[in-house]
Amino acid sequence: ILTWRKSLGSKPQFPGPRQFPLLGRVHDLPRYSLWLKFKEWADIYGPIYYTRVIDQTFIIVSDEKIAEELLVKRGHIYSGRPQIRSLIRHKEGPTYSALMDRHDIWKAQRKWAHAAVAEAYKHHFYGHVEREMRRYLGLLLLDPSRFLDYTREYCGRVMSRLAWDDATQGRANGDSADTTLHCMSVSGPITNTITPLWHLPAFANPWYRYEVRREREQRDWWLSNFRLAKDRMRRGELPGDTWAYRYFEQVKKEGNGDLNQTEEQEVFASCMIGFLNLVGVVTISGPLKFFLMAMGLHPEWQKKAQAEIDKVCGGRMPTIQDYAALPTVRACMKETVRWRSGVPLGVPHQAERDDEYRGVKIKKGTVVLACEWALNRVPSRYPDGDHFRPERWLEPGWPTYQEPLTRYPNFREGQAMHSFGWGRRTCLGQNLVDDETFVFAAAVLWAFDLAPKVCPRTGEPIPIDTQATNSHVILEPSPYKLDIKVRNAERGGQVLEGYREVMGELRL
Numbered sequence: 001i002l003t004w005r006k007s008l009g010s011k012p013q014f015p016g017p018r019q020f021p022l023l024g025r026v027h028d029l030p031r032y033s034l035w036l037k038f039k040e041w042a043d044i045y046g047p048i049y050y051t052r053v054i055d056q057t058f059i060i061v062s063d064e065k066i067a068e069e070l071l072v073k074r075g076h077i078y079s080g081r082p083q084i085r086s087l088i089r090h091k092e093g094p095t096y097s098a099l100m101d102r103h104d105i106w107k108a109q110r111k112w113a114h115a116a117v118a119e120a121y122k123h124h125f126y127g128h129v130e131r132e133m134r135r136y137l138g139l140l141l142l143d144p145s146r147f148l149d150y151t152r153e154y155c156g157r158v159m160s161r162l163a164w165d166d167a168t169q170g171r172a173n174g175d176s177a178d179t180t181l182h183c184m185s186v187s188g189p190i191t192n193t194i195t196p197l198w199h200l201p202a203f204a205n206p207w208y209r210y211e212v213r214r215e216r217e218q219r220d221w222w223l224s225n226f227r228l229a230k231d232r233m234r235r236g237e238l239p240g241d242t243w244a245y246r247y248f249e250q251v252k253k254e255g256n257g258d259l260n261q262t263e264e265q266e267v268f269a270s271c272m273i274g275f276l277n278l279v280g281v282v283t284i285s286g287p288l289k290f291f292l293m294a295m296g297l298h299p300e301w302q303k304k305a306q307a308e309i310d311k312v313c314g315g316r317m318p319t320i321q322d323y324a325a326l327p328t329v330r331a332c333m334k335e336t337v338r339w340r341s342g343v344p345l346g347v348p349h350q351a352e353r354d355d356e357y358r359g360v361k362i363k364k365g366t367v368v369l370a371c372e373w374a375l376n377r378v379p380s381r382y383p384d385g386d387h388f389r390p391e392r393w394l395e396p397g398w399p400t401y402q403e404p405l406t407r408y409p410n411f412r413e414g415q416a417m418h419s420f421g422w423g424r425r426t427c428l429g430q431n432l433v434d435d436e437t438f439v440f441a442a443a444v445l446w447a448f449d450l451a452p453k454v455c456p457r458t459g460e461p462i463p464i465d466t467q468a469t470n471s472h473v474i475l476e477p478s479p480y481k482l483d484i485k486v487r488n489a490e491r492g493g494q495v496l497e498g499y500r501e502v503m504g505e506l507r508l
């Protein structure tokens, strides 16, 4: 304790909450909505501050410029990933590329995934986003009360279609993503916060035993999908617009025409495609569910977007081809992701070696978190940041306004790209997010009116707690109620007809 006290006095340090011996600040670290605490501390200690949880040091950043200096310009230092206590050997790989350290397996998977998504984007994901959207609208028409369920399934189906040509795996894909996120979150197993518990021997360690089983099942599932796709490839039945096809074609080009691979090669590739499949589900369904909520709570914006859609699309469902003509729709979606960040803590980066910043020594292993929730509320960038204000993307005079409106706002470039992380670890899904969220937002508003449900007893709208979420690393709102009504009988007919037209092309 004396050594610790002495060291505190002698070294320059970033400001931060008072640290206690051994514990740091573990005692008041909330397991739920941690980002609110980090924002609260940012308001007290400033845009860069220091804290500790047991033996792990954190630097929390809530200023874009500082985050860029550390995580982009010094990306060669701050691009590792910290150990998540309740996951097993994730830093080494090959299971989750987003959680690996920066080594050859990560590099190979990242390079491949980047090229695969970029190629699919050139073809706007081969129309799968729109086809699945027609199914979604049809289901919503028939049973609107299940809108939350259907929304996640829609995202899962798009990913599983792109990965293996098996949209029927969409629901399982969403569940698998959700369980994985639970295990990696502070709000998940207690071993993520009280880390020493993880070292109990296996027979007395239910968290470890659970994780071994969970990870094995997930990897087996990915591997079996991979092998099924390989069999179809050999028979010439795997569609060319899947990521699996792209991978097998490359293996063939390398001289392995009959696709005979070692188990290690298969595990590597099945995890690479499997993880890409998984990461695109909840990341998108969270923002989509928040979008529906925001539209229900802001009828004025809902009406503006619908007027725009009706003018451009009339009696047909909007598609990605209408992108340039629907800036209000894009602004409402962009504002949703700012207002209720999908990844409110950001994803932690870890210092790969010792460094010094603004005169303060930063030790190897320190975790640097650019807190997205706080970044999205910096008053000079986002005035009135706690409120849903899509006009900040549409009207000159707001700091985030950008022209031309045929192009901005979007999720691929321009303002507020910090939502997708930093430097060498930047998100690989931005193109897909841009297409999928746009088509979803435009198509739902084209077909339906959204409003809070009214309580049959009181006649009052049932309140929606907009901050109630699952509290994972990646957020989805807690279940809430919404009244979803088709806009008119004609539109209802168009929705059903639209679904009927694509039914034969979908795996159901």
Ligand code: HEM
Binding pocket: 097, 098, 099, 110, 113, 117, 276, 279, 280, 281, 283, 284, 287, 337, 342, 343, 346, 347, 348, 349, 419, 420, 421, 422, 423, 424, 425, 426, 427, 428, 429, 430, 432, 433
């Ligand atoms: C609105 C939706 C999404 C948001 C807000 C988001 C945000 C993020 C963030 C913050 C990171 C961490 C970046 C960092 O460490 O600095 C990340 C990583 C990643 N994202 Fe996304 N993401 C979204 C959707 C997607 C989708 C749809 C895909 C897949 C197609 C995807 C694929 C990835 C991958 C593979 C990584 C790991 C990158 C690496 O560590 O090398 N994301 N994303």
